[in-house]
Amino acid sequence: MKQFRASTLTYIALVTLIFTFNACKDQVDTPPNPNEEELITTLELTFTNETNASDVRIFKFADPDGDGGNAPTITDSIVLAANSSYGLAVRFLDESKSPVEDITTEIVAEAIDHLICYTTPGDLMITILDKDSNNLNLGLAATVKTQALENTSLTIRLMHQPNQKNGNCDSGETDVEVTFITTIE
Amino acid sequence: MLCSISQFALSQIKLSGVVLDSATQKPLTNAFVKLGAHKVIADANGNFSVTQPTAGTHTLNITHIGCDPLSLPLFLVNDTFITIFLPHHLHAFEEIITYAHNSREPDARLIQTISSKKLEQLAAVSLSDALINTNGISFLRTGSTIAKPIINGMHSNRISVLNDESKQEGQQWGSEHAPEIDPLSAGSIEIIKGASTLRYGGDAMGGVIRILPPSFRDTSYTEIALLAKVETNPKGGLVGLKLERYNGKSRLGQRAVFNVKRNGDAQAASYTLSNTGFEQLSGSYYGLLKKGNNDFSFTSSAFVQRLGILAASHIGNLTDLNRALSSDTPLINLPFSYNILAPSQRIQHYTGKIKWENKSDKLGLVSSTYTIQNNHRQEFDNHNGDLNAALDLNLWTQQLHLSVDNHLEDIRWQYGAMGEWQQNTFKGRYFIPNYLRYKAGLFAIATLEQDAYLIETGLRYDVQHTTSYRYEKDILNTNQFQFSGLSANVSGWRRIHQDVRIHLSAATRFRSPDINELFSNGLHHGSASLEFGNLQLKQERAYSLNAALNYNHNKLRFQVEPYLHYFSNYIYLKPTGETQLSIRGAFPVFNYVQTDASYAGTDITIKYQLATHWTTELDGALLLVKNQRNQTFIYGIPAQRTTGKLKYSFDGLSLKNAYWTVSSSYNAKQNRIETNEDFADSPAAYTLLNTELGGQYQDTRLHVSLGVNNILNTSYRDYMNRYRYYADDVGISIFLILNYTF
Numbered sequence: 001m002k003q004f005r006a007s008t009l010t011y012i013a014l015v016t017l018i019f020t021f022n023a024c025k026d027q028v029d030t031p032p033n034p035n036e037e038e039l040i041t042t043l044e045l046t047f048t049n050e051t052n053a054s055d056v057r058i059f060k061f062a063d064p065d066g067d068g069g070n071a072p073t074i075t076d077s078i079v080l081a082a083n084s085s086y087g088l089a090v091r092f093l094d095e096s097k098s099p100v101e102d103i104t105t106e107i108v109a110e111a112i113d114h115l116i117c118y119t120t121p122g123d124l125m126i127t128i129l130d131k132d133s134n135n136l137n138l139g140l141a142a143t144v145k146t147q148a149l150e151n152t153s154l155t156i157r158l159m160h161q162p163n164q165k166n167g168n169c170d171s172g173e174t175d176v177e178v179t180f181i182t183t184i185e
Numbered sequence: 186m187l188c189s190i191s192q193f194a195l196s197q198i199k200l201s202g203v204v205l206d207s208a209t210q211k212p213l214t215n216a217f218v219k220l221g222a223h224k225v226i227a228d229a230n231g232n233f234s235v236t237q238p239t240a241g242t243h244t245l246n247i248t249h250i251g252c253d254p255l256s257l258p259l260f261l262v263n264d265t266f267i268t269i270f271l272p273h274h275l276h277a278f279e280e281i282i283t284y285a286h287n288s289r290e291p292d293a294r295l296i297q298t299i300s301s302k303k304l305e306q307l308a309a310v311s312l313s314d315a316l317i318n319t320n321g322i323s324f325l326r327t328g329s330t331i332a333k334p335i336i337n338g339m340h341s342n343r344i345s346v347l348n349d350e351s352k353q354e355g356q357q358w359g360s361e362h363a364p365e366i367d368p369l370s371a372g373s374i375e376i377i378k379g380a381s382t383l384r385y386g387g388d389a390m391g392g393v394i395r396i397l398p399p400s401f402r403d404t405s406y407t408e409i410a411l412l413a414k415v416e417t418n419p420k421g422g423l424v425g426l427k428l429e430r431y432n433g434k435s436r437l438g439q440r441a442v443f444n445v446k447r448n449g450d451a452q453a454a455s456y457t458l459s460n461t462g463f464e465q466l467s468g469s470y471y472g473l474l475k476k477g478n479n480d481f482s483f484t485s486s487a488f489v490q491r492l493g494i495l496a497a498s499h500i501g502n503l504t505d506l507n508r509a510l511s512s513d514t515p516l517i518n519l520p521f522s523y524n525i526l527a528p529s530q531r532i533q534h535y536t537g538k539i540k541w542e543n544k545s546d547k548l549g550l551v552s553s554t555y556t557i558q559n560n561h562r563q564e565f566d567n568h569n570g571d572l573n574a575a576l577d578l579n580l581w582t583q584q585l586h587l588s589v590d591n592h593l594e595d596i597r598w599q600y601g602a603m604g605e606w607q608q609n610t611f612k613g614r615y616f617i618p619n620y621l622r623y624k625a626g627l628f629a630i631a632t633l634e635q636d637a638y639l640i641e642t643g644l645r646y647d648v649q650h651t652t653s654y655r656y657e658k659d660i661l662n663t664n665q666f667q668f669s670g671l672s673a674n675v676s677g678w679r680r681i682h683q684d685v686r687i688h689l690s691a692a693t694r695f696r697s698p699d700i701n702e703l704f705s706n707g708l709h710h711g712s713a714s715l716e717f718g719n720l721q722l723k724q725e726r727a728y729s730l731n732a733a734l735n736y737n738h739n740k741l742r743f744q745v746e747p748y749l750h751y752f753s754n755y756i757y758l759k760p761t762g763e764t765q766l767s768i769r770g771a772f773p774v775f776n777y778v779q780t781d782a783s784y785a786g787t788d789i790t791i792k793y794q795l796a797t798h799w800t801t802e803l804d805g806a807l808l809l810v811k812n813q814r815n816q817t818f819i820y821g822i823p824a825q826r827t828t829g830k831l832k833y834s835f836d837g838l839s840l841k842n843a844y845w846t847v848s849s850s851y852n853a854k855q856n857r858i859e860t861n862e863d864f865a866d867s868p869a870a871y872t873l874l875n876t877e878l879g880g881q882y883q884d885t886r887l888h889v890s891l892g893v894n895n896i897l898n899t900s901y902r903d904y905m906n907r908y909r910y911y912a913d914d915v916g917i918s919i920f921l922i923l924n925y926t927f
Contacts, residue, residue: 027610028609028620028621028654029663030619030654031611031618031619031655032613034614034656040769041768043768061768063767071765072766072768157770160501160567160568163519164496164517164519170508170516173501174500174502174505174769176768176770177502177504177771178768
């Protein structure tokens, strides 16, 4: 084996240094702006009365800075007529961007990993109408049937279930969870 | 001519003696005795005699199979007879507590050392593997693959891991960020508990784990060592290669180490822990050239790791957490696999180091070290998938250390300076900001050693300046922080009896708030908590007392190490008990706050040789931590634990220096918690049973060990494991380690 000289050591060290400083070009004073990241800020529900197409009711929940930070700014209550049947369309928006970005299209594109779940302690009857390519529920479109007068609530959850979707709501990670105070009048 | 020869003969001194087993007082045959250049072998009655040509100071070395080598400085004037009691069979006792450093320089630190050989026998590819049997060390875990050492009840920012003298820099503030160290590249590992660590910075309040470079034997040799480990749970194993070469003529030593490890999903007692696979690739090169009074060394190392995060532990919000807590088994249960899917971590750590040491009569030992490190941590989650990291932190560190170690009269002086430059940049999601940080430190330590006692005092000054860069609502904000302060310590030991030694150490040190404590702002993805840092945090200061009592006589070794640390402005993450609503649902809120806190505890080790072949060991660790401002308990402190071990040492079954151990460890339930502060109650107490058989195969240089961990396949959860909310810990596992040196 060749003799390993101190000069060789110094040389290796210098090469290492030059290499590392070249790799070190990241600019510390220009951090990424987290607001450019994708965010869901708004959940929008559109109810259309199936027997009266002009009876359209839109309810919103908006948290413009996403999780953390400030409290949500719009927290509508749902008001529906008793003993009626409504078609429900759900949209997820990023209103921190201009123009507003519709995240719903991404959910449709990744339908096999997503499920929208509806829960209520009251008498509302919710039937999901849309399916993903595996014929499992998706939940962006539904029928909501109201019964007698009541004060109740409706919780809507967007579940992210990569590689684990089986049509049930008990697996995966919650991306959106909003509980609307609901009045049936 | 004749005259001169007889003169020579006249001054010859005969050293004769007998080597006895210290436990049985019986002679030890075939002990190898070396006095200077003279070597003899003791006869069947343990007798030996050596003739040494000159009077003066000589070193007597005695080695015997199954004993720790003994080295005695002797001042010879006349013919001398010496009786040596060698602690035979004491190889049954593992790591020995040493107070003196390898160089035998006077030193007041409380040190435990793990040798390179021991590390190989443990097949330790992670720091937790290496320290697993070390009393007084426990671990903060995230599953079975991420483990952070806990010393004196402290971890993360309050423990330093050092490569020789340069601190390992790799986002150690994170509880799920394990140290990026391959212990098999080390020459040995030192664990320095408590207060006597000023030389390595003031902020390591719990202690220091120091990775030392290998030392070469002073003769030309080439050695190749192969290491293999297979295990059943998690299924997988490792292969390691070590090349070591020393040229006695050119005084050049070189060592290259390369290790690969891969494991699939771990299995709890009754189900698979999905997505807990692990891959690690590590390599290092160490070169040492001795020229005259100079030692030049060069180290470079690469460490790449990819590890899965338990699928069921990555949760979206409080509803998910409650769903996970109310289920006895993990909510995601997939068949066993070697694949690592999101969520996962990918960590790369590269180190380059050059060191120059010069020995001279005038200045003593002068050493200067330059270190450069790059740590790249990427964390992937279910949203961004395997391609775009959700968290991407790139940390560059350069360090310069200068130190002098000199003797003036009876006093050993150590003094020096360090400087550090560090830059952090992130991509993707914000968790901590970009920052640029400069650190500098100065220290001086004086040590006085006498026959029966040693006293040491040290002073250290540290200063750091940080500039951070981050966006807040589209505005780029720059913050500047400067922290500085003094640390001081007085420590020493005293031999109060031939077999009894006491150590005492008092220190005051400070730690500056770390970047996460200042800047965390928002959702800790995966753990469903909102964490808020505080820019107003002050530095925390600790007042520490460490003591040790050592009793060492023939069959009994006994050691107690009590400690007391009092912190003012102790920084910790406090659950507020409130939840905050967002579009993602509700989240519990945690704030970084300061209080006064106390850590009081003790580590205890008792080793006793029951009979010729049998030894027992009992280890215990007790700890009480209190918030002194409102007398409440603090979250996340290890519970009390004890380990009992029985060891049988023998030659047989084609094995030499063989051992068979059975150990049982008991972990109490952590009852020292505040109600409603944690998501779930502390897990129940549990007991684990392990066994291992090992030894050297016949006369070959093959070391074999075969063992079973968690023999009873106990289902348990550990308070210090973050997965305890979601799943049981690892069940039964059988392993085989082969270690062959050519």
